[in-house]
Amino acid sequence: MINPFNDEYFMKQALNEANIAFEANEIPIGVVIVAKQQIIARSHNRTEQLNDVTAHAEIQAITAASEYLGSKYLKECTMYTTLEPCHMCAGALYWTQIDKIVFAARNERRKESNLSSKIYHPRTLVVNGLLAEESSQLLKSFFAKQRG
Secondary structure, eight states: OOOSOSHHHHHHHHHHHHHHHHHTTSOOOEEEEEETTEEEEEEEOOHHHHTOTTOOHHHHHHHHHHHHHTSSOOTTEEEEEEEOOOHHHHHHHHHHTOSEEEEEEOOTTOSSOGGGTTOSOTTOEEEEOTTHHHHHHHHHHHHHHHHO
C-alpha cells in the first residue's frame, strides 16, 4: 500500500497556502509543518496584511506549530515551504531544531543559498527542488502581475 501522505502531498499543501497568499496580494509563499504525518501548522506570507516585515509564512507556521506542540522546539517535525527560507527564517528554524526542511524553489535573487552556509541546525536535514517549477511559476506570475 502506498502512503498518500508523502513529501509531494505535503508540498502540494504548502502550494495551496501559497495560492491563498497570491489571491491576497501577498508574495506567494506557503508553508506547512508536519508531525507524525499530520499537518500541525499551515501559513502563508502576511507581511502586507499585518503590515509586519517579519510576518513571513515560515515565522507564522513556526509560531503555530510551537503553540500546537506546547514547545519551542520542533524536533520530529518537517517544514514544507515553497521557497528557500530567507536568512531571518533560516535563523529562526535553527533555534527550533526542526528535523527536516523541504523547500521547492531556490531564491533566484539571492546570490548565495543558505544550503552552502551553516545557518541551519547541524541535525536538520534540508531537501530542495520538490515541485520547484510549480512554485517558481507562481512567484513569476505574481511579480508579473505586480509590474502590470
